[in-house]
Amino acid sequence: MLVSEKLEYGPDEGPALPSSSSHSTHALPRVPVIRIRPARAWALLDVGELQEYHELFYFLVWRDLKARYKQAALGAAWVVLQPVLMALIFTVFLGMLVGVPSSGLPYSIFVYAGLLPWAFFNNAVLSSSQSLVGGAHLITKVYFPRLFLPAASVAVRLADFCVAAVILFALLFYYGFEPSWKLLLFPALVAELTLLAVACGLWSAALNVRYRDVGTLLPVLLQLWMFTSPIVYSSSVVPEKWRSVYSLNPLVGIIEGMRACLFNLKLDWPSIAFSVIVTGALLVYSTYAFHSAEESFADVV
Amino acid sequence: MRPIIKVEKLSKLYRLGQRSIAAPTLREAFMGKLASPFSRRRRDGEDDLWALRDVSFEIRPGEVVGIIGRNGAGKSTLLKILSRITRPTAGYADLYGTVGSLMEVGTGFHPDLSGRENIFLNGALLGMKRQQIERRFDEIVAFAEMERFLEMPVKHYSSGMYLRLAFAIAAHLDPEILLLDEVLAVGDAAFQNKCLRKMKEVSRDGRTVLFVSHNMAAIQQMCSRVFLIQSGRLSEEGSSSSVTSRYLNDASQSEDGDFDLSNHPARLPGCQPVIQRLTLYNGSDAPTMRFHPGDAMVAEMLISPNSTIREPRIAFSIEDSTGQRITTAATYFQEERFPDIEGPSRIRCCLPQLQLGSGRYLLSLSLDNKYQGMIDGLHNAAWFEVIWRNSFGNGEAYSPVYGPVLMASSWERVE
Structure with a gap:
């Protein structure tokens, strides 16, 4: 941000005295470049600031990706293997032994299409909940929008998801699924899932700074969330009268919507619309919660 | 001349033991509420510490100002507020220029990344734009004297190399206002001298610098004005030689050796x-x-x-x-x-x-x-x-x- 070259004076200020130093011959801006004020109860998201620092966001994502893929030779392989192994376990135990209904699809690809976005969501929320505590050395030493830490964790997991999705599309091809126009909706649902992960990540990250046992509780809650979502079973197993309550869970609309896109099934528009509303509301709330907790991060972390 | 930094009644309150009193875990917060559902957090002020109290000053463009005081007097708190790491409890500060702050060298260095990669990462953290880093990249490498090790992960660097690289990046920051916290206290004497020379160069460019240090010699050499902070208050301000010598006298209160x-x-x-x-x-x-x-x-x-x-x-x-x-x-x-x-x-x-x-x-x-x-x-x-x-x-x-x-x-x- 450059100081304006034009000399500007207030009504009662004379011209600046010439000075030996080069910077001081520039006129200072009339309004402060940075205003430092006590925290206010109501805090708004400063979009201009996010824009100004956006390069740092890319650097944070790039750092994590680069370091991970450098550290572990299997770095990229794990990203693919984790959901594949999980899918294998569920296929053997739930698909073959229990015989869970899977919307008339082969159970293996049915469960993989659910586990892949779930692994993304689960890992994204877990790693962003740790991002502020893990980034304490940055928070206490340098200023940048704190939101970037949890958001970057989600972005890193999104990159993993994209790599692992290659297997999904290979499977689709292998089983001979015809792509339909609905596939175009898939990226939109991924975006919605990402926003939902950001919302949950922001909230749990802010809570984790204050209460350190959030990190212990969170995996349990996520496990519960997984089984109340149609990840390893189809939502058709849920009785009709509970269906509306069940759809309160935004993951129902997202995961079933993704399956409908991939396998050309019937889209359940009301539950998708509902998941969009819930995601939006959660995002607004958690951004607010994060922002009002943000002031104390450097003091408490 | 209008000030480039205007600070007015800046105060910062720390609730001591904020964490231990106000529930370290969710479980304890919950149990605490069960035990005494109507008690708010105690507000008797007994554990409150004003790390900074009603500090006001103005700094003109191009000034190099030193901040001295005992450990825990509030020097670093002041710098942390000005660099927006933490917020004040009361009062305000207006800065009429871009700010670069250096609370330590090598912030955010990632051990597994190479020297080259860390230059970009650290530069971005210190507020440099990608283009700016690219433009000054060769200068930074030359200053650090480490062309040969650029592709090596920094975890294999010696501590001297690590510091040289970290300081080289920091020295090529281009903000109008530079906030420095005791960065010269690291490294050996030769390194400190090199840093000090570079800092003098920076201040000759007309940069406005705020500099916290325990090194009175460095303060006297670099700063035109010195603030003495005692128990959170700005207790003295004046020319560097008068404030530092008075401070040393007070600090080393001894009539008898x-x-x-x-x-x-x-x-x-x-x-x-x-x-x-x-x-x-x-x-x-x-x-x-x-x-x-x-x-x-x-x-x-x-x-x-x-x-x-x-x-x-x-x-x-x-x-x-x-x-x-x-x-x-x-x-x-x-x-x-x-x-x-x-x-x-x-x-x-x-x-x-x-x-x-x-x-x-x-x-x-x-x-x-x-x-x-x-x-x-x-x-x-x-x-x-x-x-x-x-x-x-x-x-x-x-x-x-x-x-x-x-x-x-x-x-x-x-x-």
Whole structure:
């Protein structure tokens, strides 16, 4: 941000005295470049600031990706293997032994299409909940929008998801699924899932700074969330009268919507619309919660 | 001229034990609510600490201002507020320029990334734009003198290389306002000197600099104005020489050459108060801080280590009143190795003949070994005075224009 070259004076200020130093011959801006004020109860998201620092966001994502893929030779392989192994376990135990209904699809690809976005969501929320505590050395030493830490964790997991999705599309091809126009909706649902992960990540990250046992509780809650979502079973197993309550869970609309896109099934528009509303509301709330907790991060972390 | 930094009644309140009182875990927060559902967080103010209280000042563009004070006086809190790491509780600050702050060198360095990658990452964290980093990349590498190691992960760097790279990046920041917190306290003397030279260059460019340091010599060399912060308040402000010398006098309150160093503001950051006391003698039994040229000087240190210090290296330096180092006496210049320090010990350093002209001199002490590195160090922690007396029989008074060192000399006509 450059100081304006034009000399500007207030009504009662004379011209600046010439000075030996080069910077001081520039006129200072009339309004402060940075205003430092006590925290206010109501805090708004400063979009201009996010824009100004956006390069740092890319650097944070790039750092994590680069370091991970450098550290572990299997770095990229794990990203693919984790959901594949999980899918294998569920296929053997739930698909073959229990015989869970899977919307008339082969159970293996049915469960993989659910586990892949779930692994993304689960890992994204877990790693962003740790991002502020893990980034304490940055928070206490340098200023940048704190939101970037949890958001970057989600972005890193999104990159993993994209790599692992290659297997999904290979499977689709292998089983001979015809792509339909609905596939175009898939990226939109991924975006919605990402926003939902950001919302949950922001909230749990802010809570984790204050209460350190959030990190212990969170995996349990996520496990519960997984089984109340149609990840390893189809939502058709849920009785009709509970269906509306069940759809309160935004993951129902997202995961079933993704399956409908991939396998050309019937889209359940009301539950998708509902998941969009819930995601939006959660995002607004958690951004607010994060922002009002943000002031104390450097003091408490 | 309008100020580039305007600070008005800036205050920062810390609730001490905020974490331990206000529930460290969700479970305890929950149980606390069950136990006493109607009690709000206690607000009696007993545990409140005003780290900063009603601090107001203005800084004009191009000024280099030093901030001094004891550990915990609020210097770093002030810098953290100005760099937006934390928010004030009351008051405000307006900055009319871009800000770069340096609270430590190498913030955010990732051990697995190469030097090249870390330059970009660290630069971005310090607020540089990608283009800016690219433009100055070669300069940074040249300054750090490490072209050959650019592709090596920084975890394989020696600590010296690591510091050089980190400082090189920081030195090429281009903000209008630069906030520095004790960054010069790291590294060896050669590195510190290089940093200091670079900082002088930066301030000559007309950059506005705020500089927190315990190094009075650096403060005197760099800063035109100095703020003294005591218990969160701006207690004094003025020219660097007047404020620093008054501060040193207050800090080393001693009329008799006996300096209590156990809680001394000149202690370097990260040091343990192992050197507890320094007493100066001029050959007689009574401590003194007044010497005459040619007097013997005996400096007695009380060293109380927590555990045995093996192969200790003790150094004792004399600086002139501007902080320029004149000489150092150290155990490691002696032929025999100094014995291990096993418990509280009195250690004497004897200078048989003080060959200094009249004036005021500062003293610095350091204790280290190869196992622990720096154990304790105090910069400009004590002082003494040399008062002219015709000790060597030379007649005229020896004034500083002749140079700091007065050597005993004999003169005769040989032919």
